[in-house]
Amino acid sequence: xxxxxxxRLERATAGESVALRDVLDALQFTDDGLIPAIAQRHDxxxxxxxxxxxxxxxxxxxxxxxxxxxxxxxxxxxxKGEESGNIQVLRELxxxxxxxxxxxxxxxxxxxxxxxxxxxxxxxxxxxxxTVTHSPExxxxxxxxxxD
Amino acid sequence: xxxxxxxRLERATAGESVALRDVLDALQFTDDGLIPAIAQRHDxxxxxxxxxxxxxxxxxxxxxxxxxxxxxxxxxxxxKGEESGNIQVLRELxxxxxxxxxxxxxxxxxxxxxxxxxxxxxxxxxxxxxTVTHSPExxxxxxxxxxD
Numbered sequence: 001x002x003x004x005x006x007x008r009l010e011r012a013t014a015g016e017s018v019a020l021r022d023v024l025d026a027l028q029f030t031d032d033g034l035i036p037a038i039a040q041r042h043d044x045x046x047x048x049x050x051x052x053x054x055x056x057x058x059x060x061x062x063x064x065x066x067x068x069x070x071x072x073x074x075x076x077x078x079x080k081g082e083e084s085g086n087i088q089v090l091r092e093l094x095x096x097x098x099x100x101x102x103x104x105x106x107x108x109x110x111x112x113x114x115x116x117x118x119x120x121x122x123x124x125x126x127x128x129x130x131t132v133t134h135s136p137e138x139x140x141x142x143x144x145x146x147x148d
Numbered sequence: 149x150x151x152x153x154x155x156r157l158e159r160a161t162a163g164e165s166v167a168l169r170d171v172l173d174a175l176q177f178t179d180d181g182l183i184p185a186i187a188q189r190h191d192x193x194x195x196x197x198x199x200x201x202x203x204x205x206x207x208x209x210x211x212x213x214x215x216x217x218x219x220x221x222x223x224x225x226x227x228k229g230e231e232s233g234n235i236q237v238l239r240e241l242x243x244x245x246x247x248x249x250x251x252x253x254x255x256x257x258x259x260x261x262x263x264x265x266x267x268x269x270x271x272x273x274x275x276x277x278x279t280v281t282h283s284p285e286x287x288x289x290x291x292x293x294x295x296d
Contacts, residue, residue: 009271010263013283023271023278036184036249038195045193047186050249062273094269095278097261101184101198103269113245115158121242121251123157123171125210130171130243135161 196260
């Protein structure tokens, strides 16, 4: 059973550990080979964005300490900030109970969002309206030659 | 273009708003009709869990103020806490820049995780090991007749 390692860890107590490789091998990637990865700012706890990783970009992120997603629109590895300079340095990587989601604690340089917004989650439901919570921090034209 | 409303909002400034219905109609659900929803504790900013919603459970959540996911394993609406009592009351619902992820700010009753852990993200990468960060707060046998 692919999630055997996660089942075993359900009853583990603080401090118990297993080999990283066994956990990586048991991760539940989608049929497309992807897993969602939430990026949370280490200092404020704000959610910066949600991206996706495949096994290779996850391993690259762990090795280099610089967050690398897999871009579904461009179908390739996407080193966050490679065009905009708005990189993410990994502080901590967590995995959820059944191995189908990742939580990255990051040091975010500049805005996290391609729009120049600090966070991608700038749309808030307000009764029967959706309101923009913040104005962009940077002008996207200053961040990219083309769209990130 | 399905994400037209999101494109238009990319350059909006704080306080601008659009009709909720137009945003719901433009959300990017997967081929399975789902969208990932991150639950964040309103008081501590901790990420409690990641679930999935379809259009119906999202609308139910907005209407009732009690978080209802769509369970992929059970193929049905899953009112969080319906067995365990560990419910989530919605404080705020946010949508990301391209409409393919939701962020729920919640009041979480009890542990968020079916294991009795406070958060589902209790596994932390530590070099070549993965360590359990906390012990369960509750015994799952006390939470369920069967597995939630």
